[in-house]
Amino acid sequence: MKLNTKLVMIMLTMLVVATLVLFLLNQFSQNDLVQEIQESSTVVSKAIQLSVEDLTSEEESSRLSEYLSHAKNKGINEINIINNEGEIINSSDPAQVGKKREIKKLEKGLKASRRGGGGGSLKPYDLVVPVIVGDEQLGYVQINLLLDNIRDIQHANFVRRLSATVLVFMAGMILIIFLARRYTSPIRRLATSVKEVSAGDLSVTFEAGSGDEIGELAANLNEMVKKLKEKELLEKRLYEAEHLSKVGQLAAGIAHEIRNPLNYISLAIDHLKSELLPTCRDKGGELTSIADNIKEEVRKANYMVLNFMNYGRPLKLKLQQVSYNDLVSKAMQIMQDRLVERNITVVREIPADLPPLQIDPELMRNCLCNFLSNSSQAMPEGGAITLGAALDADNGVFRLTFSDHGTGIEEQDLEKVFQPYFTTREAGIGLGLAITERIIKEHGGSISVASRKGEGTTFTVILPAPGVAQQRQETREAAAQA
Numbered sequence: 001m002k003l004n005t006k007l008v009m010i011m012l013t014m015l016v017v018a019t020l021v022l023f024l025l026n027q028f029s030q031n032d033l034v035q036e037i038q039e040s041s042t043v044v045s046k047a048i049q050l051s052v053e054d055l056t057s058e059e060e061s062s063r064l065s066e067y068l069s070h071a072k073n074k075g076i077n078e079i080n081i082i083n084n085e086g087e088i089i090n091s092s093d094p095a096q097v098g099k100k101r102e103i104k105k106l107e108k109g110l111k112a113s114r115r116g117g118g119g120g121s122l123k124p125y126d127l128v129v130p131v132i133v134g135d136e137q138l139g140y141v142q143i144n145l146l147l148d149n150i151r152d153i154q155h156a157n158f159v160r161r162l163s164a165t166v167l168v169f170m171a172g173m174i175l176i177i178f179l180a181r182r183y184t185s186p187i188r189r190l191a192t193s194v195k196e197v198s199a200g201d202l203s204v205t206f207e208a209g210s211g212d213e214i215g216e217l218a219a220n221l222n223e224m225v226k227k228l229k230e231k232e233l234l235e236k237r238l239y240e241a242e243h244l245s246k247v248g249q250l251a252a253g254i255a256h257e258i259r260n261p262l263n264y265i266s267l268a269i270d271h272l273k274s275e276l277l278p279t280c281r282d283k284g285g286e287l288t289s290i291a292d293n294i295k296e297e298v299r300k301a302n303y304m305v306l307n308f309m310n311y312g313r314p315l316k317l318k319l320q321q322v323s324y325n326d327l328v329s330k331a332m333q334i335m336q337d338r339l340v341e342r343n344i345t346v347v348r349e350i351p352a353d354l355p356p357l358q359i360d361p362e363l364m365r366n367c368l369c370n371f372l373s374n375s376s377q378a379m380p381e382g383g384a385i386t387l388g389a390a391l392d393a394d395n396g397v398f399r400l401t402f403s404d405h406g407t408g409i410e411e412q413d414l415e416k417v418f419q420p421y422f423t424t425r426e427a428g429i430g431l432g433l434a435i436t437e438r439i440i441k442e443h444g445g446s447i448s449v450a451s452r453k454g455e456g457t458t459f460t461v462i463l464p465a466p467g468v469a470q471q472r473q474e475t476r477e478a479a480a481q482a
Contacts, residue, residue: 018168025164029157051081051141052131078144186214202229262302269294321356324389331368343382350389358466363439370432371402378406400461409451417449
């Protein structure tokens with residue numbers, strides 16, 4: 001329901017309630033007033049009856065004084081019986097007996113009295129009724145009326161209507177305050193969330209609980225945040241693409257400017273070893289150590305240049321059927337000296353009947369070298385690296401694992417290990433695992449990492465096994481038919 005519809009319904013409800021309450025109170029007031037007039041009329045009729053009886057009776061006793069004590073509650077202030085000469089021959093007030101009234105000035109019917117009411121009473125009225133028996137007029141009955149009881153009823157009715165009106169409007173104000181808080185609270189939350197989004201926090205979610213304009217606004221804001229996230233992702237990808245292009249250009253320059261001198265240095269070291277070692281046998285061990293260290297540093301520099309080149313250029317896979325055991329053996333030849341130097345042993349848990357992998361051997365060997373290099377650096381005191389492999393025939397994938405018992409990775413760094421240029425080592429450039437992830441994804445696979453600080457790290461690589469799932473399905477169908 002729309003917000004303006006709710007407000008209109010609330011106002012109409014308040015109007016209907018107020019009208020209904022005032023109508024009911026008016027009905028009650030009219031009933032009270034009619035009942036009071038009926039009772040007053042009955043009392044006046046009784047007073048007239050008693051006055052006529054006193055006027056026509058020859059007895060001197062009068063019941064007016066006795067009846068007046070009851071009649072005063074209904075507005076009768078005084079009852080006088082007047083003869084045709086204008087003399088008051090009987091009265092509820094004994095002091096009035098014997099006084100004269102001017103017959104000409106006695107106006108028959110109900111007229112305002114010339115005598116004022118006492119105290120805070122309303123203006124009194126005189127009711128003059130002629131008493132006629134047969135064709136003879138015996139006199140007049142004069143009743144002095146005070147309408148205080150009717151005034152009290154009207155006053156009470158006014159107070160009730162005023163109180164009801166005040167209560168209705170107070171209830172309306174309370175309802176309006178409640179609704180104002182109810183609707184301003186989500187608006188305030190929306191404003192706070194909008195500030196957070198404007199500050200760059202795109203993880204904010206706007207609550208769209210209601211179906212009014214506020215809920216519609218929240219839904220639109222959620223859609224806006226979603227599009228901002230998409231735009232941010234596109235900008236990030238564009239930045240990465242531009243960055244890759246620049247890295248590619250840098251890698252090309254580095255390849256020409258650095259790799260040739262590095263190769264020359266490596267060849268020169270081999271030549272110096274072959275020329276100097278025979279002539280310096282007493283220092284042969286020291287020279288060999290220095291030459292090997294120089295070659296190792298040259299190898300590191302060449303490896304970094306190679307990482308730059310692989311990350312900056314598009315990958316072109318040359319897929320071949322390769323035995324995983326053979327691939328590991330070739331990677332071990334490259335890393336053997338470094339692993340021995342760090343006192344690292346490699347444990348293979350690879351089934352002998354593992355089917356060959358459909359991969360690019362050169363790129364995948366680079367991945368293995370990255371895993372071995374990272375694991376060896378995580379175990380400065382030496383240790384074992386376990387290489388596992390298994391075929392998941394049900395899902396048609398190979399599952400390759402690389403485990404070590406090194407220093408592990410901080411929990412907050414786990415999601416960053418595959419980001420370009422992220423590294424925890426001072427000498428690293430942070431491209432090894434980024435390149436590895438890229439190569440594996442190009443093969444249609446995936447990579448994940450699990451690690452606990454101080455306990456070690458395990459990388460898991462999933463690679464598709466083309467034809468395995470189809471072959472297994474065919475085998476199941478053949479068995480079912482048999």
